[in-house]
Amino acid sequence: MKTTLKSGILFASAILAFAQCSAPKSGSNEEMASADSTVVKNPSLTLLWETPAELITNESVLFDQSSGQLYVSNIGGMDPLEKDGKGSIAIVSTSGEIINPAWVTGLNAPKGMAISDGKLYVTDIDEFVEIDIATAAISNKWKIEGAQFLNDVAAHEGTVYFTDMNTGKVHAYADGSISTISEGNTSINGIAVANDGTIYGLDGSGLKKWNADGSTTIINSTVTGGDGLIIMGDGNFVASRWQGEIWFASADGETNMLDTKAAESNTADIGYNPSEKVVYVPTFFKNKVAAYKLDY
Numbered sequence: 001m002k003t004t005l006k007s008g009i010l011f012a013s014a015i016l017a018f019a020q021c022s023a024p025k026s027g028s029n030e031e032m033a034s035a036d037s038t039v040v041k042n043p044s045l046t047l048l049w050e051t052p053a054e055l056i057t058n059e060s061v062l063f064d065q066s067s068g069q070l071y072v073s074n075i076g077g078m079d080p081l082e083k084d085g086k087g088s089i090a091i092v093s094t095s096g097e098i099i100n101p102a103w104v105t106g107l108n109a110p111k112g113m114a115i116s117d118g119k120l121y122v123t124d125i126d127e128f129v130e131i132d133i134a135t136a137a138i139s140n141k142w143k144i145e146g147a148q149f150l151n152d153v154a155a156h157e158g159t160v161y162f163t164d165m166n167t168g169k170v171h172a173y174a175d176g177s178i179s180t181i182s183e184g185n186t187s188i189n190g191i192a193v194a195n196d197g198t199i200y201g202l203d204g205s206g207l208k209k210w211n212a213d214g215s216t217t218i219i220n221s222t223v224t225g226g227d228g229l230i231i232m233g234d235g236n237f238v239a240s241r242w243q244g245e246i247w248f249a250s251a252d253g254e255t256n257m258l259d260t261k262a263a264e265s266n267t268a269d270i271g272y273n274p275s276e277k278v279v280y281v282p283t284f285f286k287n288k289v290a291a292y293k294l295d296y
Helices: 005-020
Strands: 044-050 058-064 069-074 087-093 098-107 110-116 119-124 127-132 137-143 150-156 159-164 169-174 177-182 191-193 199-203 206-210 216-220 229-233 236-241 245-250 253-259 271-273 278-282 289-295
Touching (some): 069 110, 069 278
Parallel strands (some): 058 110
Antiparallel strands (some): 110 119, 119 127, 127 137, 169 177, 206 216, 236 245, 278 289
């Protein structure tokens, strides 16, 4: 494939951005969280199935509790920053069957996803996209001023939160308007919201939470630069690193449950089925989704 100098630079920069998210960083001025978690011994992941390698550059998997299906965002090309119209959303069954590889098309490089009020919200480089689930139609798009690398998404009680990895911002969408609720988060990526509304995120400083006054507290400083984030409860979390790691983490420590770096299989924005305790892993350049049973 012929590559121009400009697209080559963008590709290299994008991959470097992904890689930098997993580099351990130190020197944070944020206060470490006190131990408020339940210690879990020997958590593990066991492979259940993999889809065929037909989901091109898949970045995120979202389990839909209402339909019992998985949404998979596919960048479609090799460059997570290229506006080429190749991006799509696929539907996959919880047994690994690709039901519809092109449920929604016409996106550029879609990444994180969340569901709120019958809509699927997706980040797409510098746009925040709303998809009507019932009709599989793009119902709205918002261009985010100054956005560079919109990434993960989480929803809670009508508010949808999403991150910009390059600018270090966290945005929120509610009642038809978008605002910025946090800045200065180095390489912020994964985001999740607890039932009580507490926001958690993964950035260069580690796994952290937002306090009521807008400040942040680090829960775990070892799992830095994470991608996907799952709140398990009892102070426990599952976090992925794009390079090929999945961690079980808390304020008391962490366990690396999966390491696929040697196989060059990425572990991007993971999804989770809480009733079955199954973690769904988008493998990015391997073009398939893998499902793992979580034991803890």
